[in-house]
Amino acid sequence: xxxxxxxxxxxxxxxxxxxFIVRCSLLDFRVSQFMARWFCAHEKQKFLSYTLKAMPxxxxxxxxxxxxxxxxxxxxxxxxxxxxxxxxxxxxxxVVSGVLxxxxxxxxxxxxxxxxxxxxEEGAIDILDVSELDAWSERATELSSERLIxxxxxxxxxxx
Numbered sequence: 218x219x220x221x222x223x224x225x226x227x228x229x230x231x232x233x234x235x236x237f238i239v240r241c242s243l244l245d246f247r248v249s250q251f252m253a254r255w256f257c258a259h260e261k262q263k264f265l266s267y268t269l270k271a272m273p274x275x276x277x278x279x280x281x282x283x284x285x286x287x288x289x290x291x292x293x294x295x296x297x298x299x300x301x302x303x304x305x306x307x308x309x310x311x312v313v314s315g316v317l318x319x320x321x322x323x324x325x326x327x328x329x330x331x332x333x334x335x336x337x338e339e340g341a342i343d344i345l346d347v348s349e350l351d352a353w354s355e356r357a358t359e360l361s362s363e364r365l366i367x368x369x370x371x372x373x374x375x376x377x
Contacts, residue, residue: 230325233350240354241309244361251365290371305357
């Protein structure tokens with residue numbers, strides 16, 4: 218592989234990585250916004266909405282499932298969306314903390330640190346091909362726009 222070709226490939230990889238991180242940040246913001254609007258409008262707990270924005274997704278997800286499930290017309294769709302969002306943001310965490318590397322085939326990938334594999338949870342993602350980032354970016358965009366808006370429409374004014 219020529220140096221110029223490798224440099225072009227690395228530039229494209231960095232652009233894909235940056236785009237994916239930005240879209241995931243928007244997704245994380247929209248999840249916070251989804252909760253904050255509901256809390257401000259229905260429970261008048263503005264202080265709680267600010268606290269929720271700063272929480273990691275696992276804690277936000279717990280609050281959504283505990284509180285908002287009682288107020289949603291389709292709580293299972295709410296839980297399913299949170300599962301999908303968690304999968305995308307798990308990959309974002311790998312991209313943010315991982316190392317850009319090459320597979321033996323020459324394809325670029327992002328790896329977690331080698332020691333992390335031994336302490337990570339079972340089923341955790343260790344390696345993500347850079348070529349997959351575009352599809353994951355599209356998934357993050359779809360979830361942050363269409364899916365969360367549809368879920369917001371399913372909230373009721375009174376609990377079940």
